[in-house]
Amino acid sequence: MHILEFMKEHLVLLDGGMGTLLQAKGLAAGELPERWNLAYPERITEVHRAYFDAGSHIVSTNTFGANTLHYTSAELEEIIPAAVENARRAQRETVGTQPTFVALDIGPTGRLLSPFGDLDFEDAVSIFATTVEIGVRAGVDLILIETMNDSYETKAALLAAKEHSTLPVFVSNAYGEDGKLMTGATPSVMAAMLEGLGADAIGVNCSRGPAALLPIATELVARTSRPIFLKPNAGLPHIENGRTVYDVSPEAFAECVKLAVGNGVRAVGGCCGTTPEYIRALSQAVGAMTPLPIEKKSESVVTSYASSVSFGKTPVLIGERINPTGKKRFRQALIEHDIDYVLREAFRQETNGAHVLDVNVGTPEVDEASLLCEITRELQAVCALPLQLDTADPVAMERALRVYNGKALINSVNGKKESMEQIFPLAKKYGGVVVALTLDENGIPETAQGRVEIARRILEAAAEYGIDKKDLLFDPLTLTVSADANAARVTLEAVERIRNELGCNTSLGVSNVSFGLPRREMLNSTFFSMALERGLSAAILNPDSQDMMRAYYAFCALSGSDAQCASYIAFAEKCPMPSNTTAVATESKEAVPTDGGSELQNAIRKGRCESAKKEAKRLLESVSPTDLIAHWIVPALDAVGKGFEEKRVYLPQLLMSAEAAKAAFEEVKCALLKDGSHAKARGLSVVIATVKGDIHDIGKNIVRLLLENYGFEVLDLGKDVEPARILDAARERSASLVCLSALMTTTLPAMEETVRLLHDALPQCKVAVGGAVLNGEYAHRMGADFYSADAMGAVRYAESLSGTERGK
């Protein structure tokens, strides 16, 4: 019988702990338990058999850590089939009469995924894929991915399981004391993400005792239409007379798990500290129970790695600023690969109240697929808002969906056959809520009726791919009222009818309505209010616009979706937005003299970003951009730099000044773009990177910031960078200087290799090194041209090289 068939009608008993039992049988501290599948097969079979005898329907193989990080592929080819056979033998020998199944057990890799760890996402997928392939060949009934405490690694494992097998996949996470995964995901995030990726059952295991996991299991039941399972620990371990004891007894454990079954959990077992005795108690407590029927959920949800946003309640604001269309400065940033600029746009929208960020990086000068992928990774590392991936290129869409750590908004599909054939399979495989535009091969219908009909067709087509209507967000398209007086009326009618007749959520790009008209914000905000009143679920807009945000908060307060008007009051209190000035300093203990010099120079010396920006803007009305750099910004910075070198100024202050200078530079850059000219770099091209194996980059970022401030053109390759990539970049840029940073003694060989590679291939290129573990002597020995103890040292070295070059 198929496990999923059996599960429809029956409550399923899983097994209990393995590690604790193996320890009792003599497994030593730090010994790899999977080796016992070969060394002591009878002991492993004994454990499995005890679980089957106690009533388990499913036992999981002793393969928790059986992956290529701990074993060679050849070893896995022996270990995994042996593990499966040990479970199969127990299945044949058990006295139990219940239907029994064997699950291939897959635990986490034990490594953290990039960017906070050093394991690449696709490498993680391959590691899991190897285990899955061998396990499937050995013949199991299902796959159990368990104890995952990171959403991203969970996705890697589930993708691998789905891509390399057709077996049912059960996926279970370990939640911390705060009810979240170690990397931040809540149960509702995991429910949406795992259901979207096609998990056949979703669970919670390990972590803590049954009482602590009960609310998590109950929330999972409420959030998904998939069966939920629960495998808690037997409480917390402690030592009594030299023995490990867990503080929840089998009976208490069973009583508590029974409550979970009463709340709709459909499969139960145990994790650390549980034994066949616990499963027997469980079998007695719940064996006769019939599982509750699964209710189909209709909540439409997107998530990031940490937070979820649902449509259909409070209107959702989708920030539109990450998009080059009509934005010269943004386009420039994409062409220059200025990722920080994109991140700043994201943070500003987040601060101003966006719930989701649209991400569109399509401009002819860039490789959109790579850039969308890269920016998705960068954004999800530091921003907790869900993303709306926005591209017309299905290849870019798939690559971005693959690396996305959550359930994304997919922008977009439309009623054209080709569009649906490209987008729906992606949505089915990776999960996501798809924005569906109500247009087709014949264009945009002029009537609301026509748009509703297309929506209906899209709905039917989606169903054929197995995509539920909760995972569609219809955009009935906003056209400008300057061309057709009825345009807004038709759109609003379509919003209302899609909601009422199809029961679906809607989204609009609001600002198109005023195209070609003056004072657009007046029309936009009123149209937005009208659409919200007709039931609009989401809007793509500029969260930096006061008018739009006023309309939004006022609507929420007036429509009863803002309890005690709390959000409205909070918004009103800071309206208009205060400037972002931080660190208002007291006048005492001046480390940098502030007398004399202009306002701009004072702002830079004191590290005040906002006033530096404002002053730069004012000065640019009368001073040329190059003069501003040469006579205002650089001298001010230099004064602070000297203070640092003379130890009168400390690093945090130096950085604050550098940041203020950067804010002033940003104004210079805008002025130059307006002129159509480009910022003139100081002759010297610099490439900077943290070497292979090293993932900490604070020091490197500081050096980069200062070099940029001094007018050098810097290409930042990031952290954990292969030597060959650094060489390629240096060659391509004709770099005169490469700066390398390393933090660990273990990554010094990588640094040494990079230096050697650069010197062999590009003898004219100088290499400067720095980082916690280095000193001048070691740097010299590895062949570096320069060792810098601090960030200013690197700047001075670059200046000296630049002087030499000019002298030539």
Add this chain to the structure above:
Amino acid sequence: MTQHAIELFDASLPPVDRGEVLRYLRARESGEVDALIEDCLAECEGALTGAGVCYCRAELRFENGFAVIFGQTIESHDLARALAGCREVLLLGATVGVGMDRLIAKYSRLCPSRALCLDAIGDERIEALCDAFCAQMQQKTGSTLGMRFSPGYGDLPLSYQRELFAILDCPRKIGLTLGESLLMSPSKSVTALVGIS
């Protein structure tokens, strides 16, 4: 043989010591720096929820002048010196969690002075966590704890991290992982051996 059991420490963090933060920041008090620290402290309040400590106690013997733990000889003179006179040893892994790394990464891109300050706060927090743990263990065992001796100190090779991680099951217990270059992630983490006398 004593069974090896990994226990978890109820990781409640003590209040932040601003003097220590300044020390890690290698800066002196000033209006700008103080304001920066206060801002950063406010920001990282929610970022420290992933903190955790896992530990296990083991019998300690000495053979040929080297410490033997769980039947394994650790060839380090400096470790043996640090543990001299002890009959038991505490193995510990501690982390403030990945939330701190996320904040540092965010500001590293946005505002490096903040990143630097958050980094210093992270250093202060992980040391404070270890101190709090050791103080409690001292009370619990009624004995004196020695210094925290970590892989990479003196002649104890950094590669001993692998052994410690295998014994303590750090990834599963507290979400602390070890990279290929023996770098720990989350970055604000400590592993150590502590003698109990």
